[in-house]
Amino acid sequence: MDFKTLVFYILSAIMVFAALRVITARNPVHAALFLVLSFVTAGGIWLLLAAEFLAIVLVMVYVGAVMVLFLFVVMMLDINLDRLREGFWSYLPVGALIGILLVVEMALVLGGRYFGLEAMPTPPAAQAGYSNTRELGRLLYTDYVYPFELASLLLLVAMVVAVSLTLRKRKGVRHVNPSEQVTVKRGDRVELVSMPAEKE
Amino acid sequence: MEALLEPVSQFFGPAWPAVWTLAKIVAIIAPLMLGVAYLTLAERKVIGYMQVRIGPNRVGPKGLLQPIADGMKLLFKEIIVPSGASKGLFILGPILAIAPSLAAWSVVPFDDGMVLANVNAGLLLLLAITSMEVYGVIIAGWASNSKYPFLGSMRAAAQMVSYEVAMGFALICVLLISSSLNLSDIVHSQGQGRFHDMGLSFLSWNWLPLLPMFIVFLISGIAETNRAPFDVVEGESEVVAGHMVEYSGMAFALFFLAEYANMFLVSVMTSVLFLGGWLSPVAAIPDGFHWLALKTAFFLFVFLWARATFPRFRYDHIMRLGWKVFIPITLVWVIVVAVWMMSPLSIWK
Numbered sequence: 061m062d063f064k065t066l067v068f069y070i071l072s073a074i075m076v077f078a079a080l081r082v083i084t085a086r087n088p089v090h091a092a093l094f095l096v097l098s099f100v101t102a103g104g105i106w107l108l109l110a111a112e113f114l115a116i117v118l119v120m121v122y123v124g125a126v127m128v129l130f131l132f133v134v135m136m137l138d139i140n141l142d143r144l145r146e147g148f149w150s151y152l153p154v155g156a157l158i159g160i161l162l163v164v165e166m167a168l169v170l171g172g173r174y175f176g177l178e179a180m181p182t183p184p185a186a187q188a189g190y191s192n193t194r195e196l197g198r199l200l201y202t203d204y205v206y207p208f209e210l211a212s213l214l215l216l217v218a219m220v221v222a223v224s225l226t227l228r229k230r231k232g233v234r235h236v237n238p239s240e241q242v243t244v245k246r247g248d249r250v251e252l253v254s255m256p257a258e259k260e
Numbered sequence: 261m262e263a264l265l266e267p268v269s270q271f272f273g274p275a276w277p278a279v280w281t282l283a284k285i286v287a288i289i290a291p292l293m294l295g296v297a298y299l300t301l302a303e304r305k306v307i308g309y310m311q312v313r314i315g316p317n318r319v320g321p322k323g324l325l326q327p328i329a330d331g332m333k334l335l336f337k338e339i340i341v342p343s344g345a346s347k348g349l350f351i352l353g354p355i356l357a358i359a360p361s362l363a364a365w366s367v368v369p370f371d372d373g374m375v376l377a378n379v380n381a382g383l384l385l386l387l388a389i390t391s392m393e394v395y396g397v398i399i400a401g402w403a404s405n406s407k408y409p410f411l412g413s414m415r416a417a418a419q420m421v422s423y424e425v426a427m428g429f430a431l432i433c434v435l436l437i438s439s440s441l442n443l444s445d446i447v448h449s450q451g452q453g454r455f456h457d458m459g460l461s462f463l464s465w466n467w468l469p470l471l472p473m474f475i476v477f478l479i480s481g482i483a484e485t486n487r488a489p490f491d492v493v494e495g496e497s498e499v500v501a502g503h504m505v506e507y508s509g510m511a512f513a514l515f516f517l518a519e520y521a522n523m524f525l526v527s528v529m530t531s532v533l534f535l536g537g538w539l540s541p542v543a544a545i546p547d548g549f550h551w552l553a554l555k556t557a558f559f560l561f562v563f564l565w566a567r568a569t570f571p572r573f574r575y576d577h578i579m580r581l582g583w584k585v586f587i588p589i590t591l592v593w594v595i596v597v598a599v600w601m602m603s604p605l606s607i608w609k
Binding site for chain 2: 093193
């Protein structure tokens with residue numbers, strides 16, 4: 061077993077353990093942190109496959125941004141752990157169905173030799189000076205430019221919808237304009253009044 | 261050098277690459293930690309002089325041993341874990357705070373070819389590692405099981421995520437004009453151009469064509485490291501010390517070291533990305549590591565200068581500056597730079 065394989069097995073073991081803990085951890089914050097761990101190890105496995113751009117972007121987007129906001133919300137929830145367990149049996153059939161579907165899909169991918177996937181040639185090894193990022197960018201903006209732009213448009217729509225769903229105009233809120241605040245002079249706020257001294 | 265290392269490498273045999281890399285890591289981290297220690301002294305001295313005080317001058321000649329004394333004190337103090345705290349995460353917090361701020365140094369180029377990991381996607385890797393810095397703060401705040409640390413960590417999460425966006429867009433401009441993610445290549449790409457041929461290299465560095473991005477990056481860097489005037493995360497008049505309230509001894513010191521190591525990192529990154537890294541300002545003088553050190557020292561001084569000068573931002577103003585000022589500016593400038601590059605007026609051919 062060469063070094064790469066060893067690293068792969070170590071990372072995979074950590075990832076499987078972390079993924080298991082995501083669904084078994086009692087505390088939602090711990091579960092979210094285990095999800096972070098599984099993302100990081102998944103990034104490591106992608107690095108082993110020489111897909112450095114995807115690996116780094118996975119860590120940057122999911123670990124650095126999405127999960128931070130996730131934790132942000134989960135930490136502020138006031139969760140009663142006993143009530144969380146109540147619905148277990150009623151949700152079990154749906155959950156089991158989705159689980160079985162996932163297992164079947166993975167089996168289709170992993171058992172690829174029955175579906176003619178072996179006919180695909182192994183991609184040639186990368187030459188020196190090969191940049192994963194450059195190649196991905198070239199493909200995205202030449203061969204796949206329309207699907208790519210379509211996906212970005214979908215994301216934009218989702219973003220606008222999310223904002224418009226949560227946007228609410230509250231009445232009676234005192235609003236300050238920072239640029240007006242900054243340009244305020246002393247004369248606008250303070251008035252010096254000259255008056256005769258009080259006599260007892 | 262090669263001949264000297266030959267017998268040593270034979271002694272270690274196949275383990276030599278690992279040993280050699282470890283040696284390089286020590287050669288980066290040890291001076292960094294020493295620099296961090298003396299940055300705390302410099303901070304107290306600089307702010308002292310700015311406020312017409314003297315600053316620490318009792319321990320050692322001219323107070324030069326002050327950081328050593330501080331370090332010893334923190335080392336020998338007990339680490340107290342609050343009874344209601346989540347113990348494992350409480351210990352993990354400071355570790356997660358310092359680990360990314362040290363790991364990020366692996367891609368920093370100190371001189372031509374002097375870099376631990378000369379990876380193609382260096383800039384992306386740096387962004388990914390620095391985006392993980394916030395976890396130390398969040399976990400520490402939550403695991404402490406206490407009000408002020410929790411408020412501090414919530415502020416940190418929101419602030420660091422917001423300013424990362426502006427920082428990322430500023431970096432996109434840099435990688436657009438250097439058409440590379442490799443930090444060494446980014447430095448090399450700054451050492452050419454019309455002004456460089458005239459001998460005035462410092463005018464061909466990225467800071468001039470990307471002046472708005474340079475300023476946005478520097479300010480976002482200050483916000484990202486939670487330094488004054490953006491230090492609401494640990495604003496003592498509001499949340500005592502934020503996520504660090506419950507920490508003592510070395511656990512507290514790790515947060516402290518991480519913050520100062522991050523200051524170093526932001527300063528080095530600003531120098532590498534916008535001020536030509538190890539390149540010398542005029543063609544007549546040779547390049548070298550000392551130029552990078554000088555530029556970094558200047559930005560570190562700016563950090564201290566800003567702390568002594570500006571009052572702390574109000575929290576909503578921090579969010580406004582990040583989302584409503586910096587992000588629109590950077591978005592527009594990305595388009596400006598992209599159009600500029602494609603136009604006949606492009607200076608990056």
